[in-house]
Amino acid sequence: MSKIVSDLIIVGVGLLGSSVGLAVKKHGVADTVIGIDRCRETLDIALRREAVDVVATELDVLAEINAEINDGLAVICTPVRSIVGVAERIAAVNGNLLISDVGSTKVNICRELEQRDLRFVGAHPIAGSEKSGPEFCDADLFQDRLTVLTPTASSRAEDIERLQLFWESLGSQVLLLEPQQHDAFLAKTSHLPHAVAAALASLITEVERPFCGTGFADTTRIASGLPVVWTDIFLDNRLQLLAMLEVFGDRLESLKTALEDSDAPAVTRFLESARQR
């Protein structure tokens, strides 16, 4: 695999960020992987896991490192509501960098950054884990997963192409979508399931825990994701999530009606419709 970027900058080296670094190094996609994080301990773990080559706690190092090249790529892997601010600061420090992210929501981020004078293409690899932190990084996290790019009217064609090549090099399939379409899909396939899993998990008391089987563990696994990360996602996509909570509530109401009426065929239809998916 030939180099796609000279310097890859990862801002936020948690599980996702350090997995990007590890995958980039595995596939030889960049010359140097620079990890930036406000937390020194997180950087140390990422270094030990060899997910990054160089580390820094401040973005201003980017002015120095990338002063004379123009094919650097900065991938922002912070909670979604800080991505716009981080992108603006990166652009202020070094205007030559292509900036992208891995955020689970895209509408607000792309709308904000479209209006700025910077090179940004939004991205979301649909891959992750209920775990968090660079200690759980995985070079194969993106292998055979879908990565959605959400370019806007202001995105340059060559930047979209390079980002597509970047994610394909990490084993991902790449799909281009409107930010609005992305957020609608993800509200249903990711944010609603997370909300539901969290609601389920929150109901269980200490005395009930022994009665939870492996099915319960599966169903609620995602609820152990970092609350700070998911608060951002929920709020950033709150209108779509609210709409999905309505649709989901209606579905449960239909089950309630069937149970109240002891309507066996209706209960079976409810269960069959799930199984066919």
Next chain:
Amino acid sequence: MSKIVSDLIIVGVGLLGSSVGLAVKKHGVADTVIGIDRCRETLDIALRREAVDVVATELDVLAEINAEINDGLAVICTPVRSIVGVAERIAAVNGNLLISDVGSTKVNICRELEQRDLRFVGAHPIAGSEKSGPEFCDADLFQDRLTVLTPTASSRAEDIERLQLFWESLGSQVLLLEPQQHDAFLAKTSHLPHAVAAALASLITEVERPFCGTGFADTTRIASGLPVVWTDIFLDNRLQLLAMLEVFGDRLESLKTALEDSDAPAVTRFLESARQR
């Protein structure tokens, strides 16, 4: 392990029934495992997997096989709403057998059978799989799992003790509970999660499927259980399940309010309360 029963009769040799057979044979708990199922093909698979030694499609073979012994145990592994009828037929054919089951609900079964003149002690191993059929049987399915026994006032002490020894021999921890308490716990830890997973899965269309990550797969895995089995469970425990659906709905309402108000601390509290469980 010394023999706990001479003949073990399993009625319904699906995944659970054939796993009981396989575990019994692994641990040497019975002399002979007799599998009874109306489906010849299911019996053939159970035989090939060596989960049972002898098979029959009708219960009347029990008259013959157990005529002169009185320590036989029949474990009913059929959908919950057929357990009472099967128990009555077993008792009619052979009054010497101790009868038990593996049903996920206990109140109605135990209440009905308490009034009959037969030796019944209800049981529920909290173990299973989203898969179905004897091809997926597992000798270790009950290892380190909890099995709840729900004896009633009419249960004999020696029968309870023997059934406890039986499940412990298969690697289970055994706990005695009131049927009502069992069904209340399971409504929350199993039946509600199943309903919720099914509702989630049923919402996903073909076009949205590529956007489902591993988290979605985990959350909805249990929804692929057999609809006929789960219709029975839902209807048999419908009042407790309806109560849990209310509690769950209230929890989701609290999230909706937080989202409508863009109340970040409230969203975080919602997510934190799930994570602490």
